[in-house]
Amino acid sequence: xxxxxYTDTHPQLRLLEHNWQIIRDEYLAASGLVTEWPEKDLHNGxxxxxxxxxxxxxxxxxxxCPRTHELVRQIPALLLAGFSVLRPGAMILPHRxxxxxxxxxxxxxxxxxxxxxxxxxxxxxxRPGKVMVFDDLRVHAAGNHDESDRVVLIVDFWKDGRxxx
Numbered sequence: 001x002x003x004x005x006y007t008d009t010h011p012q013l014r015l016l017e018h019n020w021q022i023i024r025d026e027y028l029a030a031s032g033l034v035t036e037w038p039e040k041d042l043h044n045g046x047x048x049x050x051x052x053x054x055x056x057x058x059x060x061x062x063x064x065c066p067r068t069h070e071l072v073r074q075i076p077a078l079l080l081a082g083f084s085v086l087r088p089g090a091m092i093l094p095h096r097x098x099x100x101x102x103x104x105x106x107x108x109x110x111x112x113x114x115x116x117x118x119x120x121x122x123x124x125x126x127r128p129g130k131v132m133v134f135d136d137l138r139v140h141a142a143g144n145h146d147e148s149d150r151v152v153l154i155v156d157f158w159k160d161g162r163x164x165x
Contacts, residue, residue: 003122005103005133012076013131016107016153019071020129023153024109026065027083033060034085046090046144051082052153068153077158084154086115086144097136101159104136106152114146126152 007014016023027050034048052061053072061082062069072081079102086092097104106117108126117124117132119140124132134140136156144150 003119003134003138004124007131010103010105010131010133013105013107013133013155015071015074016105016131016155017129019067020107020109023065023068023071023107024128024151026068027109027151027153030061030064031085033064034083037084041093042095043090043092046087047092048085048087049082050085051080053078053081055079072153072155075155075157077161079156079158081153081155083109084152086142086150088144088147088149090142090144090150092142094139094141096139097156099156100137102136102156103133103159105131105133105155105157107131107155108152110149110151112144112146112148112150115142115144115150117142126150 034050037047037049050061051059052065052069053059108128108130111126111128119134119138
């Protein structure tokens with residue numbers, strides 16, 4: 001199986017692609033309220049986030065981005081969702097996700113060509129309106145060598161289909 005997968009193998013994520021401009025516009029309206037990614041040892045201080053969904057916890061994006069929240073809640077086996085922002089010069093060190101059994105999806109929203117995600121040595125550059133999926137337990141890193149922000153909507157969902165949302 002390829003390191004990177006798409007909606008042909010995860011058709012439940014097509015609703016994100018079909019609504020990507022609505023999601024992007026909600027992000028833009030709320031972008032002033034992002035906060036630094038909490039795992040500060042993973043990055044150089046230029047990685048921001050705005051949570052949209054987390055089990056049993058209210059996230060700021062629920063009220064700031066209501067349509068996005070409504071859309072992600074339709075994804076079967078949803079674990080969490082939020083906007084990930086890599087500022088120019090951002091570097092995320094190689095790491096593995098903390099939760100076993102999770103697929104991580106990135107929906108490209110603002111995608112400068114100099115920003116990338118690398119999973120086990122294979123590089124991916126996000127495209128606006130397109131979903132890419134990878135196994136979050138694989139070693140991955142990211143960077144933004146462009147002059148503008150890279151923004152994706154991250155959606156984690158369970159491989160075994162359990163329902164937590």
